[in-house]
Amino acid sequence: MTGPGDHHEDDAVLAAEHVLGLLGGEELDRAERRLETDPDYRALYAAWAEDFVSLTHDMTPVTPPVRVRNAIDRRLFGARREGLLRRLGLWPALSAAALAAGTYLVVTNLDLLRPGPEAPPFGAEIAADDRSLVVRVAFDPDAPEMLRVLRPSGAAAPGRALELWLIAGDAAPVSLGVLPEDREGRVTVPEDLQPLLSQAVLAISDEPAGGSPTGAPTGAVLGAGPVTRL
Amino acid sequence: MSRQTEIEAMIGRVALGDRAAFGALYDATSAKLFGICLRVLNDRAEAEDALQEIFVKLWHNAGRYQVNGLSPMTWLITIARNHAIDRLRARRKAESRGGGDMDAMADLADAGPGPEALAVAASENQRIDRCMSELEPDRAAAVRGAYLTGESYAELAERHGVPLNTMRTWLRRSLMRLKECLTR
Structure with missing residues (x-):
């Protein structure tokens, strides 16, 4: 980016x-302030925005799948706040058990996830009791939008999916999406959930292909683990 | 009522917390915004996540419409483009941070559409396309790369194999020429 010594002759540029x-x-901060206070600059900005937007005019509209609309409604209007498992009272017990049992495993087993000296310092291990499913998750607190996921053991049943859930405190589980089919991959964390991540418990449930149709876990909970500093 | 006016009215009602208007706005604009997410991100699952985030933002920020004087579709597309670009940048950052073991992430990077491909796909009947065509092809590609893939000056310089300051000078001159053409 440009340094403070750079002078723009031309506001249009x-x-x-x-x-x-x-x-x-x-430079960005100053420009943002001018957008609010300087009508001439605002007009220039708006004119460019209109012109550049025409670069998107040839992009074909694609109808998004209905699950996107459902997910938005759920997040904004809480259509299904009380998930099935929560109503059954299973989540709090599971979270407590995971918190009690999880830390040791996380510390000893997450080395495999480390790509190098700049290892993500936060993560969790989510494992079934018999270790038939083991999933490790790690992320960089400076870039919590992306979870690295490693699955050394276990897989979704044929035609089913493994779905990752974030449980913050006593709140109902919120989906982080279906785990990648590959043993290594990544999961994107929505912006509003990122601040909750480092204090959360992560869990995995067995779901229909494509993920839970309701936004709450519908199948068996296969494992859970708290997020800790690695 | 024109389509622009209709969308403007929907945004106004969404700002007041009208869920029905929010649904109507989604029906009217989600396909266009999803098309843009798909094009920028080139990854269906991530484009779905992005679209979800964009509409959550729209619900919360509809009251800020008109603050910067954009027309309604431009405002919506700008929010969608900026969000998709932020994701793309985060992906690039995560990749360059040394995810050497993360083959899946590397594959995603390779799969991104190059600016050349994007340039070829652009239609010719837009004013900006006419003006872009007056620029040297590599400079037009740099401008498109900045808008459609959110490349920084440093990334543009690297891809075009020129020093950073050269890229900055190139691009600023190109933007000035573009402005001249657009205001003719």
Whole structure:
């Protein structure tokens, strides 16, 4: 990004860089403030935004699957706040057990996840009691939007999926999505869940292919583990 | 009522917490915004996640519409594009942070559409396309790369094999020429 010594002769160019996302640091902060206070700059910004948006006009609209709409409704309006397992009272017990038993395993077994010296310092191990399923998750607290997932043991049953859940305190489990079919992969964490991650318990349930149709766990809970510093 | 006016009215009602208007806004715009997410992210599952986040943001931020003077579709597309770009950047950052064991992530990076492919796919009847075509092809590709894949000056410089300051000068000159053309 440009340093503070850089002077823009032309606000039009600055506004274009702003729309393109090429500004950073102080320069971006200043431009953001001008957007609020300087009508001329705002007009330049708006004109560029309109022009650049036409670069998307040839992008074909694609109807999203209905599960996206359902997930949005659930998140915003809490259509199914009380998941089945929660109503059965299983989640709190499971969370407590996982918290009691999990830490030792996490500390000893997460080495495999470390890619190098800059290892993600947070993670969890989610394992079945008999170790028939073992999933390890790690993430960098500076980049909590992405979980690295390693599954050294176990797999989804044929035609089924393994779904990852985040449980924050006493709240109902929130889906983090279906685990990748590959043994190594990644899971994206929605922005509003990222702050909860380091204090959460992660769990895995057995679900229909594509994930739980209801937004709450519907199948057996295969394992759970707390997120800890590695 | 024109489509733009309709969408503007929906955003206004969403800002007041009208769920029915939110549903109507979703019906009217989700396909376009999903198409953009798919194109930028080139990964269906991630595009679905992105679309979900975008509409959650729209619900919470509809009251901020008109703050920056954008037309309603431009506002919506800009939010979608910016969110998709943020994800793409996070992905690139995670990859460069040394996920050498993460083959799946590397594959995703390789699968991204190059700016050249994006440039070829662009239609010719838009004003900006006409003006972009007046730029040298590699400079037009850099501008498109910045908008459609969120590449930084450093990334653009690396991909085009020029020093950072050269890329900055190139791009700023190109933007100035673009502006001249667009305001003709």
